Amino acid sequence: MIDGKKVVAWTPYGRVRTYSILIKYLERDVRRGLIDEVWAFMNTDPVGQEADIAYAHELAERFPWFHLKHRPEGADLGNLPKQRYTGLAYREMTDPNAVYLRLDDDVVYLHEAAIENLVRARLEMPAPTAIFPIIVNNAIVSHFLQLCGKIPTEWGEVKQYCMDPNGWANGPFAVKLHELLLDHIERGAVEDLYLYQDFPIAPGTQFSVSCFASLGSMYADLPHGPGVLVPDEEESFHTIHHPLATGAPNILRGNAVVSHWSFFPQHAFLNGSDLLGRYRDLADKAVAS
Template identity: 70%
Template sequence: MIDGHKVACWTPFGRERTVSLLVKYMERDVKRGLIDEYILYMNTDDNQVSDREYGYRLAEQHDWIRIIERPERYPGPKQRSTGYFYRSAVDPDTIFVRLDDDIVYLHENAIENLVRARIEMPAPAAVFPIIFNNAICSYFLQACQKVPMEWGEVKPYCMDPNGWASGPFAVKLHELLLSHIEAGTVEDLYLHHDFQLAPGTQFSVSCFASLGSMYAGLPDGPGVLVPDEEESWHTIHRPLATSVPNVVRADSVVSHFSFFTQHPFLNQTDLLDRYRALADKAVA
């Protein structure tokens, strides 16, 4: 718990390859008393037998891990199913922290600082950390002179050609963050201040904190998102409906490994191996 609030982290689960890193940080922060439970929302394809077995094996090994299966029927591609998770996120005393299954690093202060920001600011739909390899976060990092413009300027658009689509740019970002992690200077990458996102600004929801009380009080039913696509609801619909901007917190750092546009470049590097070594140290 943090300041009397239960903290539940959750992941739309799909890949053992990267969740095997993320779960180390969950274990670290459970042991530190920051996280109460970790929920794996199963969102796999039929042929992902070994991935599913891995997820269920984790739940058997750790009493703080819980499995939720997606609905048998949902509209469109599997990415649309994640909006149904929020029907299970209606405890008004719980803060939920969403983590993509390829979040591969969380700074030791990331969860605590993000959750405390969420408590301090109850009005936004979502409070985001500084997500390395997120286009709009890269825009803010460049504005604060943390990421060089010489790598390619990033505009405040979630699918910016450099910040979202460029593999070489993502490699440079990861190398920058890893150099700071290895040197123990991640806090040098904190932003100068929190940044507000104008209502209606689409933002990649790789990681954010939200309130169970918000979902419990939705007009169409507890946890029922309308529209049901979670990124649109949290970053476009809800902020426009409430006229409240979402916020990027200045002092919480996580790393998102890859957008599909970047896979061919990142998979040819040793970056994931370097992140894996750091994750192993987190629970050593």
């Protein structure tokens, strides 16, 4: 718990390759008393993802704080990609005394201060729909990192747009971002990437939701029912529709750092590098310490 609030870290789960890195940081922070429960919302296909499913079940058997969550009975969004089902997960997140931390299953680094700083920011600022950390490999975050002189503009300028051609689709740019962060981690200098301030994200600005903190009290009081998002697509709800409805900007927190592995246009460049192995080695050291 943090400041008397239960902390639940949850992930739309599907890929053992990267989640096997993330779980080590979550285990570290459970041991430190910062996270109470970890949920894997099973967003997997029964055929073709047998190894991914088996790994999640192994974790549930191994750790008493790790829980599998499933789509509601009878849920049917029609002929849509499975990513659209993740909005149904929020029907589980209606505890008014809980803070929920959403993490993509390819978040591959959590700075040791990230969870505590993000949760405290969430509690200090109840009005925003979402509080985001500094997400390395997120286009809008890269825009603000450039604004503060943390990322060279010589790598390609990034505009304040979630699918910016450099910040979202440029594989070599993503490689440089991860190399920059890994260098800071290995030198013990991650705090040098902190932003000078928190930045408001104007209501209606789409933002890639690889990681954010939200409040159970917000979901409990939704007008269409507890945890029922309208629209049901989680990124649109959290970054466009609900902020516009409330008039409160989302917030980019300047003192919490995480790393998001890859957007699909970047895959070929990142998968051809040694960067994921370096992240895995760091996670092994983090959970062992």
